[in-house]
Amino acid sequence: MNVVASFQVERLEFLGAEGELLAPLPDFARDPEKLVALYRAMTLTRLFDARAVALQRTGQLGTFASSLGQEAVGTGVASAMREEDVLVPYYRDHGALLWRGVTMVESLLYWGGDERGCDYAGPRRDFPACVPIATQVTHAAGVACAMKLRGEPRVAVCMVGDGTTSKGDFYEGLNVAGVWHLPMVVVINNNRWAISVPLHAQTAAATLAQKAIAAGIEGLQVDGNDVIAVHEAARRAIERARAGGGPTLVEALTYRLGDHTTADDATRYRSAGEVERARRLEPRARLARYLERAGAWSGAAEERLRNECTERVEQAVREYLAVPPPAPAAMFEHLYAELPAALRPQREAALRAAGGERERG
Amino acid sequence: MNVVASFQVERLEFLGAEGELLAPLPDFARDPEKLVALYRAMTLTRLFDARAVALQRTGQLGTFASSLGQEAVGTGVASAMREEDVLVPYYRDHGALLWRGVTMVESLLYWGGDERGCDYAGPRRDFPACVPIATQVTHAAGVACAMKLRGEPRVAVCMVGDGTTSKGDFYEGLNVAGVWHLPMVVVINNNRWAISVPLHAQTAAATLAQKAIAAGIEGLQVDGNDVIAVHEAARRAIERARAGGGPTLVEALTYRLGDHTTADDATRYRSAGEVERARRLEPRARLARYLERAGAWSGAAEERLRNECTERVEQAVREYLAVPPPAPAAMFEHLYAELPAALRPQREAALRAAGGERERG
Amino acid sequence: MAEITLVEAVNLALAHELARDPSVVLLGEDIGANGGVFRATLGLKDRFGAGRVLDTPLAEAAIAGLAVGMAAEGLKPVAEIQFTGFIYPALDQLINHASRMRHRTRGRLTCPMVLRSPCGAGIHAPEHHSESPEALIAHVPGLRMVIPSSPARAYGLLLAAIRDPDPVVFFEPTRLYRLFRQAVEDDGVALPLDACFVLRGGTDLTLVSWGAAIHETLAAAGALEDEGVSAEVIDVATLKPLDMATILESVGRTGRCVVVHEAARSAGFGAEIAAGIAESGLFSLLAPLERVTGYDVVLPYSRLEMQYLPGVARILAAARRAMKFQ
């Protein structure tokens, strides 16, 4: 037999689990301020996230998907984007959304069951969180295609989970991006679990990065608990895409430290030991250790940051809780650009019904 | 960056375009009788196929998808299966169907618009030709899963086209087969075109065999115009699957010498030159040259074979044309195991309507 | 006899059939160790083994396609789609294959599969977790569409669905999963898949519904009784094939009919019932037919979902209009 094609999957990593350097830092990371900014964002994400879980536990929020332990992925990727790029996130991307300028109030509204949470005041062209798994990959390809057809130097950045890689549209999106050479980057938050299904029950592929090979595109793996590696991999991929170099698939290896969502109980299907081992590799502590050693961070700075973040989170929670529920008429708003005449009687009936409820209530 | 995984795609080929040997023959091919049997099957396929096209042109058959030039794929694969294996074909698999024992009359009925053509008297568990692209791949995985769960040493063999590899369910099926280690072989008839879309507009992947890498399964390429290579690759893959070795993706490189179907006009989108170049590589002439050189075939044998095949084809055509159309009641038969009471009035109305038509006609 | 919830009744029926018929196999996302996100398959993997209860990769088209392949090859797959909002990638297999396998092979290959999926709103779930797409399924020849509304009917109808020689789509209203308990005997007795259930007799008005909305419908019937109106309540249960005869018989007696469903109104399954009456029971009607349904709007996120759902007040208002009509 003749070999007609060969491929390699490479892994990028800079920071070890103890915050030690495994390789010379990339340029951006030589500036401690840049790293501190990432650290601050990851910290805000983590505190926001924990507060959201608490809100759900006390009945003040709907089901919530925590990103605990995966903060380096969202922060690392979003921080490598330009404002005019478009983020196409899934539901576990709190870190990326925050960096992009989605407010915590918006996120809480969304998870609290209010569409107004998707009307981002900041990143107007970013997509709202995608719930139907993998469907966002073809959206990102469509966005990237629009950018390319108009000749704009912009990039669509799509976030997915590891389980997502089993679904057909994940692959359809990558394949189209490949053959059309689209300015698109897909980042896999490989947190090793899709609800109760561990990665080894999801695919026989040794890495998820190698799924790129099927689409004939670039693929690589990064340590997803190393925000420097994530940012650097995303930056290279995004800038290559922007320069016309085509799409990339980035697999970020991390771990879902929390339950799948607040509706889940992960103790049913995985061992405490596994979680504990993974916790030692988590991204925030690792970066803190590195920054401390580099003299760019301190216990005092940490305390200030925590206070500041807590205050911001609490302020957001207060604002969120003060938002009155949408009026029933909102169901009929933004359904179409203009409500078709055929629907007006239904709208009136809904308002009457709501009025009746109120009278009785 | 560290390399965390590497892959190679290999190609299998034995016969060159002039029928010359490129590599030592595999065991089965040392017996000229075996090769003659394959040659006869490919010849019957080609003559059947041409006659079906002619029937369509004269209004005696519906739209038909010719397999001209791709006979080595169907024949090579089906001849490597055991009777108890299950073939899950698509619509261009005349060679495979014939080898499996589907009659020409059945095939003609199918393409003539009569469901009775799918009620194979021979291979009772083989699937009928699949028209919705790629949907058959998950069927094959389901069949293979049933075989595996019951501990049967049987294999599901699925046929697809090159365009099919762009569709999500192709990939979903491979991925499931990989992670469940199913006894399944998927063979791609890479005839370079999906209607008017050439392979390079279908995917950026350098080979289609490499799509296996995404699913973590075996993949290889064969010269799809070399029936020895196709048979050998299929045989190895099927026997590995039977022995519990898991699934394989086989890419057979060939060329669609005819139009996509009788409803298509390929001159609209591809050059005569390309087709001519491809014709020189076609599988039947190649095998004939080898067999002649090996003293296992002759002009006289060829003439006998042609006459015999033509007679068989004409006999099938006569039988096909003599089959009266199904009765209108057939619409309501085999809809459910038993017709629900709710549908009986519709059935009666249909019979009344048909009776009325007949009276007036 | 144990009092159990609807989700426990589903579990009981699955266990019964797994034990009874070795060809029954469950497959779906998270149905194994996790027992399903609603615990419908709780304990079944432990009890029947990983060869009977298969955790699939995350791929709904594959789940449906696998089931088609398994069924054609002689198994009886019971597949789960985690929520009906994620059933759409499986529709291709349901419509283009499951429903046709028997027909196109003239009975040579068949498709005795069940596709279960939790449906409906009212549990404050995230978006896409509250859908009611039963009308889409009920339009497809060759399929059966079943929705139970009580633990006992869930048990009996699911047994019937699994034993049915043809493909059955089986929606389970999440709002009912734990709403109430009912005594259900694990006697293996299936309920018919071609009959409506008259849950409450009545003479003045026929209320027709299915799934979770049955409960608001029953509540409305109770309130109507206080107003001196005797309302008959029919649980359609099997939408396809539809037992129109029972509905027509009832409307023939009452002359008034309100159809209640959660799904959007336009081209919802209520339309089929209305059409059946307009065709075959028209002149028994003393008042215009009424549909009380979800509005023709995108199902709102949870803060507004109760405003979207056809609640008791809306059913009552329609019933009163029907009663007042001269």
Added chain:
Amino acid sequence: MAEITLVEAVNLALAHELARDPSVVLLGEDIGANGGVFRATLGLKDRFGAGRVLDTPLAEAAIAGLAVGMAAEGLKPVAEIQFTGFIYPALDQLINHASRMRHRTRGRLTCPMVLRSPCGAGIHAPEHHSESPEALIAHVPGLRMVIPSSPARAYGLLLAAIRDPDPVVFFEPTRLYRLFRQAVEDDGVALPLDACFVLRGGTDLTLVSWGAAIHETLAAAGALEDEGVSAEVIDVATLKPLDMATILESVGRTGRCVVVHEAARSAGFGAEIAAGIAESGLFSLLAPLERVTGYDVVLPYSRLEMQYLPGVARILAAARRAMKFQ
């Protein structure tokens, strides 16, 4: 003014909008050099370039998802699904995304896309090439569902669909593609997307239909005229949102109504029209409503398809029953 076929009218409308609006982009399988398998996009790639007319890989979910992404990012994609039998993998995107983008983002992102697809039986095509799944689409809030039945309406409705700020599904009956020619001026004048078309006035009976079945319906109306029955013929054209007012007004005058469609009967869109009449026009009915439709069977292969389709004889039989009813 040129006399053109329906498929040429589609081509004309696409060309008109490609020329008028630089944000219009076509995408689909084989729509480029091949001009589409029916030649609906003939010559458009040559004329407008490969950046406006995109041949996609073979992937319907991707085609729909690409269109959603393009539309949200400001283009006006007009996607083609090669046959409605292959639309099912695209439904997920239509239902879960296209229909909701505006609603869930409160108008921040929108989805001005068109999904075209050749539909219907009667051209002796292979299996899966003759489907009529319009009822599935018409059930989905946030979508529009349009089916033209003449070259002029194809032209005007397709212009309107492309200019509409929301997602429109546009089915083109293959049986009509080349059935007849009509004078169509390329004047860029769109037709309304919220109105039925009264194709023929009448006083005794209302025939309601859409798509290819309009032509058997018109033929039946002609035959009825010979029998002294004056039948009004309404082409619904836009099924969602439905202009029920025009239908109710007509039935209010005639008192008799027959709905004709090709798709299977149960939960077909005819049911919605019947329901609308039973709700709002009940007491104008002098005869039971009739539906003449495809049967609730798997669409047979081509040898029986004409037996499946609602032909003139079946429409006439229903119309005569309606007229005779006392």
